[in-house]
Amino acid sequence: MRKIVFSRGSERKLRRFIKRHPELKTRADRVINLLRENPVNQSVGAHKLSGRLRLYWAADVTFHYRIVYSFDDETLYLLNIGTHDETYE
Numbered sequence: 875m876r877k878i879v880f881s882r883g884s885e886r887k888l889r890r891f892i893k894r895h896p897e898l899k900t901r902a903d904r905v906i907n908l909l910r911e912n913p914v915n916q917s918v919g920a921h922k923l924s925g926r927l928r929l930y931w932a933a934d935v936t937f938h939y940r941i942v943y944s945f946d947d948e949t950l951y952l953l954n955i956g957t958h959d960e961t962y963e
Contacts, residue, residue: 876910876950891955913945
């Protein structure tokens with residue numbers, strides 16, 4: 875299983891997201907754990923991004939909230955969490 879590494883500021887964004895949406899903590903934890911096992915897991919809507927974010931992937935926490943990340947063989951790098959507009963800015 876991959877280890878999780880937070881990009882600069884992303885751990886704070888995750889804490890802030892959970893504080894604002896405590897009802898989504900379990901769901902966010904589940905999505906992160908599924909991504910640790912399989913970063914291209916279709917059950918969480920994992921998809922490769924394009925444009926200036928073409929090096930990254932996104933997965934759905936819910937219809938409105940998503941996680942942006944990248945990965946290699948040993949590590950899952952969490953970059954951002956939030957709404958579509960927040961995560962892709």
